[in-house]
Amino acid sequence: MADTSKRDSMDASAPDLSSKMQCTTISSPEPAQRTTAKSPPTLTSLPGSIRNKIYSYLLDTELVNVGRPNVSYTHNISSSGILEPSASRSPFPVSTALFYTNKQLSREALTYFYSKNLFIRFSIYTSDARHAKTLLADSGLLYAAPPLSHLENSKQHVLDLSLTEKSSAQKRAAIIFPAQYLPRLINFLDQASQTTKAWAPSHALFIEVRNTYDYPLAKLQGDALELFRLLSNLGKVEIDGKNLLPGYAEGLASSMMASSFTAPAFLETATHMADAADAAREKRDWALGHQHAQSCIIALTYAYLTRAELLHSQPEAFTRDIQRLRWRCELGIAKALFKQHQAATASGAEWLMSDSAQANLSAAEAEKRKQIATDLLIAETAASAALSLATDSPNPASNPWFQSLPAELIPPNKAEWFSDAETALSWYACGIVHTALGENLFAAGDLERACGLKADGKNFAEAFERAREGIDWEVKPGTGLRRAAKLARG
Template identity: 55%
Template sequence: MNYISAADSSTTQIHRDSRWSSHQFLASSNMLAMVSIGKHDSMDAATDVPLKLEATHLQSTSSAPPSRKQPVGFTTLPAPVRNKIHSHLLDTELVNAGQPNVSYTHTIKKSTLHFNASRPPFPVASALFFVNKQISKEARDFFYSKNLFIKFEIYSPDARHAKTMLEDSGVLFSVASPEAVEKCTTHAMDLTIVEKGSAVKRTSVIFPAQYLPRLVNFMEQASKASGAWAAGHALFLSVVNMFGLEKARVQGDLLELFRSLTDIGKVEVDGKELLEGYAYALQRSMMAATFEADVWLKAVTEMTDRAEAAHDKSDYETATQQCQAATISITYAYLTRAETLHSQPESFVKSLQHLRWRTELTLATTLHAKHSPTIASSSPLISASTPTAAQKQIAADLLAAETAASHALSLSTDSPSPASNPWFRSLPPELIPPNKPDWFTDAERGRSWYVLGLTHMALGECLFAAGDLERAAGLLRDNEDADKAFAQARNEINWEVRPGVGLRKAAWVARRETE
């Protein structure tokens, strides 16, 4: 993706109109009172699968360190050091650390709001975008992958209403003219709010996605304060995803919080850049009179159903994405609807725990099956000093599969260990739903041991795999696949290699730079 060509025209115009970079749109803000999560924590809650766009993890420009005679410059610094420098210059949260608050004044010209700021709301070092080709590409890739932006338009019969929404929600960052903002194309989502069918556009602003919870919180509080507020507004959401990010991540970072809204008069979600079924389910949730736990559980169950169907068709990418989306939805629901979900009967919680178990097991199975044609039974990783990109991907996927299989086993055995219980990764202890070992059958526990054993064998941990598969064979009873896998793992044990070497080796490969 060439970010430079997409942004240059709008950058020049906004710079002329406001005398600062087109990317200076932001100010510091707080998240929802209950949802204290970062820009990309939603993906952390889903899985450890790496994103396709890893611009925030740059690679060194050379395979060997610079010689003593070679002058040390920015491009010769190690990738972690360059990333650290980029974060302090380009991260939308860090650049405002320690800066004084921004105050705004406004005027109305031709029915449109125009704002001026007491200081640049977003003091990013945009000069990095114009140094040279390499530094420009690295800086832009870091900036646009680390910070997702939303273009926000408000239609209202009263300009004061638009001003109140911008100021009280804390998303007033753009002080360029509305005409210049509308020309910007480098953003991740278009969001339009129309009040009472108004045809008058009062303003266009751009703000970073990490401040979206403040806007959603404002709309939720306005709905509670006035029963007519939500019903009198229409919302239009369209994900652009011009950065080619994973769909599950985009849904989690940009759309999942909108599920906390209900009784909206009209909602239209463009589903072209979303996973199958997501747009319709989100629209239905936002237009419902109230949040209904059973309806929500059905919507998430459909995500896992679609993941299993995609796995059966060998569409492993879609299966992975649907599993991630289901996990993100579950996590957000317990962060925003904890009181409602914890008041449900035991049968509901049992169904939820089974759903989470299915999701984790499907993810583990998918990530293992994704590489089954190319990996050896003992280990897929070649002991090279510099692994290939394919080896890195195999290592990362198998490690993620091992984590997901451990999660599934933890759920089916009701393990209290935070190290393997997936709920402890994303929820505070007081919000974690209860679980009971008798909610799962021996066959379900056996499946969990079986998938974990296959993953350990692929990682070269045959001693671990033999233990896993022996338990699986005992629980599944006369299962030919489990018996064969156990015999294979036992025969391939190398007693001269210490247990854990395969896992450490995979972690090393996943972290190393490619050739």
């Protein structure tokens, strides 16, 4: 074995030092290796859009049932006369473990679960539990039936719905189900009232919206309540208007207690919604005006989805009034959203800053500009829809009815139902919104047509001159719209 004992430095001779120096080379030092490996991504570190996609596969009551066998129910009646349904399997096999993770995931998962599924708590009061059993068995509802004490403690569902038979005070059943199954229940109640004339007058409905989440009120009303207009001749209807648009609860309750659905009565109800939108805009409550107008549009759409045969059989004057009402609401939405951000867009498209300038904004300012972009794009769509109706455009892409109704259900339209002044207002709305979006070339064309139809229109000439002077021939048309769309996406 070689001797590895340490030698004294004085023992080294000159030849030894010379040979060692010749063998010595100088090399660059190797970089120090990192002592910590890069952390793998976690669920909380993923972008919100990706987390929501994951939540959908774990918490969406429709997606979690894909490929699973159907659910059957056994309906037992307890000794106290309470219906106790039991399911053949979990009707909504969602991953509730997400609710018990860290605070962020728990908060996000619970918000997603309740706001996306829109749960409805349904209570049935009747003198005989067998009546509740028949309703649940024949309605085709997919529901969960936890113990009554658990349901009583529920606070995050969207809607409380109670059906009472002949003023009974005895609760026989309580269940909870997602709003996507509400059409099945409404259809069953409608069929029951048509089969037995005495059924509807002997029943009462009590409705309360418990949570609105982050939804616009018009959308929430449409998703959770608008289908109830299918019902009529009910003995009593009480709707809590606390979390609804002003006047909506009264109008819906009146419709449900009317002896039958009639086209003139529906037109009157929808007209009141449009009147409420106009009144809100006159008070400069732009957000409320927008929601009232959107609520009217949703009511019109649901009516043609559910009462198409009756509405299409009405005289031409009725269809004309419907189309003019839709035009009025679309134009009102464009006005409300433009006015809401008029101060921020008064200097043209300066708010549509370059990407580098946007990066230097504070979070609050960036969010504000995102909201402006979102609202002005909605305004541009609404103004285009109003123009399409006023000119009876043959292009389906711009016809607002084509966005939500099958072609065979769309009411007919005629350009002659709108005056030149109304068509000019539609062109003007398109023009001022395009100006705010930095599309001055488009705006100039819109406003030139508006001036041609109504030369003395208020602010028409000034808006046309401003748009024409703002045209930048070096900027490609459509740039402002694309930039606004990018801002709106965040």
